Structure formats: structure tokens, C-alpha cells
Amino acid sequence: MASIQTASPEAQDKTPRTDRGRKTLRKLLDAAAKEFGEKGFHEASISGITRRAGTALGSFYTYFESKDAIFRALVNDMSAQVASHAREGVEGKSDPFEIEQAALRAFLEFASDNKEIYRIIDEAEFVDPKSFRQHYETTAARILDRLKNGEASGSFREGMEEPHAWALMGMNVFLGLRYAVWSDTTDAERIASVANTMLRSGIGKTDG
Amino acid sequence: MASIQTASPEAQDKTPRTDRGRKTLRKLLDAAAKEFGEKGFHEASISGITRRAGTALGSFYTYFESKDAIFRALVNDMSAQVASHAREGVEGKSDPFEIEQAALRAFLEFASDNKEIYRIIDEAEFVDPKSFRQHYETTAARILDRLKNGEASGSFREGMEEPHAWALMGMNVFLGLRYAVWSDTTDAERIASVANTMLRSGIGKTDG
Structure with a gap:
């Protein structure tokens, strides 16, 4: 042992x-x-x-x-799994928009295969608030890094800040809830593409 | 009585x-x-x-x-309050982007004044899943109506669909969590403006 x-x-x-x-x-x-x-x-x-x-x-x-200890370890483990699936999903890609689309697709696929993730992370808000907050703060920090990279490479506008990262994370989390967890017929590719077009050029008519 | x-x-x-x-x-x-x-x-x-x-x-x-009954009534009441604050916030506005910005600002202000709303609605996922789901489905349907109106008036691109509404709702919910609930120094106007620029023209460099 x-x-x-x-x-x-x-x-x-x-x-x-x-x-x-x-x-x-x-x-x-x-x-x-x-x-x-x-x-x-x-x-x-x-x-x-x-x-x-x-x-x-x-x-x-x-x-x-204790039960508390394995729950806390599980939240951290799921948070790490989300991160590693995103990393694998974007491997080999260098275009910042493609990276975002691949990261969302990887997340949707992971959530679809692990539908319990929402229930567990959401329950952490009550059972283990520190882990709950840490999961989202860590995820947002990772997204902000990607946004800053995209800004540095000239693909994203200047001025990428924390609110952009939280907005993008919120999009991804709610698309996952609706299309990976609440729906059995996930078309991760299509949903990730719709979200990417929004991210790329917004929903204004004159763009794109 | x-x-x-x-x-x-x-x-x-x-x-x-x-x-x-x-x-x-x-x-x-x-x-x-x-x-x-x-x-x-x-x-x-x-x-x-x-x-x-x-x-x-x-x-x-x-x-x-029972306690269950008032909890259920409370979730529905908070959901209705979110809706009515958004309605009041957008009163008199006709530009679809201004409407979205005002709706988010109203939501951030409401969440800042009622920080318990997240904890209550999130706990409904466990205590009263039907109300939890209904809250988000109703909110997304309301947002989709606004998106369709904006499309009809020529401000938004053609093809506004349910995923756009869920993505926008997710942005708003997570910005509220981060800047209205977890932070005491909410600058609702600035956050709503950052989100609105994202919505208007995305984060691509060539836009705007």
C-alpha cells in the first residue's frame, strides 16, 4: 500500500x-x-x-x-480535470480564437461525459465555499492568461481584463449547463462555434 | 386577515x-x-x-x-424580482444594445443589494431543482425575446438563437457573482459597459 x-x-x-x-x-x-x-x-x-x-x-x-475531506479533494480534482481537458483540447493550436473554441468544445465534451460535475461544484458553494470560489477564480485566471496572450499576439483587442475573463467563463459554464448537462443531444461543435462567433465579432449586425 | x-x-x-x-x-x-x-x-x-x-x-x-413551500415561493419571487428590475432598468430605451447594457446594470445593482440571491437560487438546484431550472429557462427565454427583437429591428445579426441567449445569461450571471456579490466595490456601470462592448463587437482586434 x-x-x-x-x-x-x-x-x-x-x-x-x-x-x-x-x-x-x-x-x-x-x-x-x-x-x-x-x-x-x-x-x-x-x-x-x-x-x-x-x-x-x-x-x-x-x-x-472524512467525507468532507474527499468532497474537497473531489472538487479540486474536477477543477484540475477541467483544466487538463482544456489544455489537451487546444494542443497544437496557435490562433487565439481557435484556442477558445477548442477549449469550449473540450469543456462541453467533458461535462457531457461527467454530468455530475455541475452538481458537485455547485454544491461546494454550500459544503466547501473556499473550494467553490477557488475553482472559479483559478479558471478565470487561466482564461485571462489566454486573453492576454491573444491580445499580445494581436488577435484580441487591447485592454483584456478580468471582467472579460469572467464574462467568457460565464458563457462557457451556462452553455455547458444547458447543452451538455440538461440536454442529451449535445452538438459540442456547433455550440462552440456559435459562442466563438459571438466572441469574435459580437452580435452586432454591422460586424462580420 | x-x-x-x-x-x-x-x-x-x-x-x-x-x-x-x-x-x-x-x-x-x-x-x-x-x-x-x-x-x-x-x-x-x-x-x-x-x-x-x-x-x-x-x-x-x-x-x-412548510419551509419547503416558502423556499419555493422565494425562488419564484426572486426570479420575478430579477425580471421586474430588468424591465424597469430598460424602460424608455429602444436601442437593443442599450437595452442589454441597462438590463445588466439593473441586474448588477439588484444583486449587489440582494447578495443572498445567488446562494438562494443556487441552493434551489438541490432543494427544489424544478424551480432552479425554471428560473434559468424563464430568464433565457426573456433574453431570447430581446435578441429576436434586436434582430428584427436590424441591430443584431440574423440567426439569434437559444445558445446566444444562454451565453449572454451566463456572462451576466458570472459578472454578477464576481462584481456584485463577491466584491463590495461594484462599479455596475463600468462592468455593464465592458460586457456591452464584448456583446456589440466581440473581442477581435479588427472590430471597432
């Missing part, structure tokens, strides 16, 4: 050092996503998580001290 | 017929906004609501059957 290691003084989860440990941790987090996603935080249980993961209860406590 | 009247077979709240009844109902809903906003649904109590409202417990049951 993996040895116990505390990643930071604040972290209540323990980072595994072996492949086997990492696999068990992954199984627990995936099972937690299903358990919290289906039942919500209050109805979810540690035994429900280990049953779904097919692991012993002892394994759970190797990595997490 | 107001007589009891059931608005619809589904409604669990009773519509008051007298001014005094309407005032009591208003006091209860405002008190419920504070109680649910501060404590969250599970910790909130009917006695906490009546204490804040300065009404007797009996008055509560004149209008609501």
Missing part, C-alpha cells in the same frame, strides 16, 4: 507514492463523483463510495480523513 | 387578497431571503423567518404550509 504523505499542512488527503496507490485513489475519486453526484453531499456516505469503488473501508481512510 | 386562496393546484402558498395580507406576505418573503441566505436551507427555520419578519407563527401558516 502507498505510504502516507501529507501534501501540504492544509491538505487532509494523503498523496499515494505507488502506482497501485494512485489507482486506488483514482477509483475512490471516481466513485465519489458518482456518489455525490447522484445523492448530494448530505445523503452520500463513505460506505457508498467504497462500495462503488470496490475498495475496503480501510483504503478510504488511507487517503481521506 | 387575508382570506385563503390557492393560486393553482400546485401552489402551496396562498395569495393574499388584502393590502395588509400582501404586506405580511412581503415581510415573510424578505425575512426568508435573509434567513435562507445566511443559514442555508437546512439550518434555516420557520421560527427564524417569523422572528425576522416580526410576525406571529400563525401568519406564516396562513401563507405557507
Whole structure:
């Protein structure tokens, strides 16, 4: 079994050092996503998580001290997964508008495959407000970096600021809610294209 | 006291017929906004609501059957308040872009004065999913009407569709979260102006 290691003084989860440990941790987090996603935080249980993961209860406590701790780890994990899917989605692209379109498409596909993500991150607003806020602040900061890059390369207008990043994040989040989570017939490509045209030239008639 | 009247077979709240009844109902809903906003649904109590409202417990049951019922009524009430503030904010304006800017400014001001609105509507995702969904679907439908009007009058591009409305709603919701709820120094006018420029001509360099 993996040895116990505390990643930071604040972290209540323990980072595994072996492949086997990492696999068990992954199984627990995936099972937690299903358990919290289906039942919500209050109805979810540690035994429900280990049953779904097919692991012993002892394994759970190797990595997490409590239901709160795995929930917090799950929010951070989902936030990181959103980021890594966006990164993969934009790989090889250099045009800033293409990058935004690919990032949104990757997010829509991820949300469609992981519909529980909204319920989990939204419930963090109540269960773990710090993680909730951190998820959106981190995501907005990442988007702002992309906007500044696009500005520097001459594709985006000068003056890209934090409000642009929050506006763009809001577009993406709500398109995901409507077309990836609430609808089974997601056409990620089309939705990402509509959003990209809005981003590129707005909705004014004289443009484009 | 107001007589009891059931608005619809589904409604669990009773519509008051007298001014005094309407005032009591208003006091209860405002008190419920504070109680649910501060404590969250599970910790909130009917006695906490009546204490804040300065009404007797009996008055509560004149209008609501349960904590669930007043929560549901509150979500619908807040949704209606968002709509009526937007309507007031755009009064007298005819330019479709000015209408959007005024609607966002009105929303930011409303959210700044009623910071609990996010917590309440977001908690509806768990406590009363039907009202949660209805709030966003109704709001998106209202925005789509405005977009179609702007298209008809020649200000907006042809082909305004539901995804445009959801994208615009997402922008507004996240700008409200960041600049009206999480920040005390809201400059609603500036934020609404930044968003309006994005909406008008996107963020592409060649525009405007």
C-alpha cells in the first residue's frame, strides 16, 4: 500500500507514492463523483463510495480523513480535470480564437461525459465555499492568461481584463449547463462555434 | 386577515387578497431571503423567518404550509424580482444594445443589494431543482425575446438563437457573482459597459 504523505499542512488527503496507490485513489475519486453526484453531499456516505469503488473501508481512510475531506479533494480534482481537458483540447493550436473554441468544445465534451460535475461544484458553494470560489477564480485566471496572450499576439483587442475573463467563463459554464448537462443531444461543435462567433465579432449586425 | 386562496393546484402558498395580507406576505418573503441566505436551507427555520419578519407563527401558516413551500415561493419571487428590475432598468430605451447594457446594470445593482440571491437560487438546484431550472429557462427565454427583437429591428445579426441567449445569461450571471456579490466595490456601470462592448463587437482586434 502507498505510504502516507501529507501534501501540504492544509491538505487532509494523503498523496499515494505507488502506482497501485494512485489507482486506488483514482477509483475512490471516481466513485465519489458518482456518489455525490447522484445523492448530494448530505445523503452520500463513505460506505457508498467504497462500495462503488470496490475498495475496503480501510483504503478510504488511507487517503481521506472524512467525507468532507474527499468532497474537497473531489472538487479540486474536477477543477484540475477541467483544466487538463482544456489544455489537451487546444494542443497544437496557435490562433487565439481557435484556442477558445477548442477549449469550449473540450469543456462541453467533458461535462457531457461527467454530468455530475455541475452538481458537485455547485454544491461546494454550500459544503466547501473556499473550494467553490477557488475553482472559479483559478479558471478565470487561466482564461485571462489566454486573453492576454491573444491580445499580445494581436488577435484580441487591447485592454483584456478580468471582467472579460469572467464574462467568457460565464458563457462557457451556462452553455455547458444547458447543452451538455440538461440536454442529451449535445452538438459540442456547433455550440462552440456559435459562442466563438459571438466572441469574435459580437452580435452586432454591422460586424462580420 | 387575508382570506385563503390557492393560486393553482400546485401552489402551496396562498395569495393574499388584502393590502395588509400582501404586506405580511412581503415581510415573510424578505425575512426568508435573509434567513435562507445566511443559514442555508437546512439550518434555516420557520421560527427564524417569523422572528425576522416580526410576525406571529400563525401568519406564516396562513401563507405557507412548510419551509419547503416558502423556499419555493422565494425562488419564484426572486426570479420575478430579477425580471421586474430588468424591465424597469430598460424602460424608455429602444436601442437593443442599450437595452442589454441597462438590463445588466439593473441586474448588477439588484444583486449587489440582494447578495443572498445567488446562494438562494443556487441552493434551489438541490432543494427544489424544478424551480432552479425554471428560473434559468424563464430568464433565457426573456433574453431570447430581446435578441429576436434586436434582430428584427436590424441591430443584431440574423440567426439569434437559444445558445446566444444562454451565453449572454451566463456572462451576466458570472459578472454578477464576481462584481456584485463577491466584491463590495461594484462599479455596475463600468462592468455593464465592458460586457456591452464584448456583446456589440466581440473581442477581435479588427472590430471597432
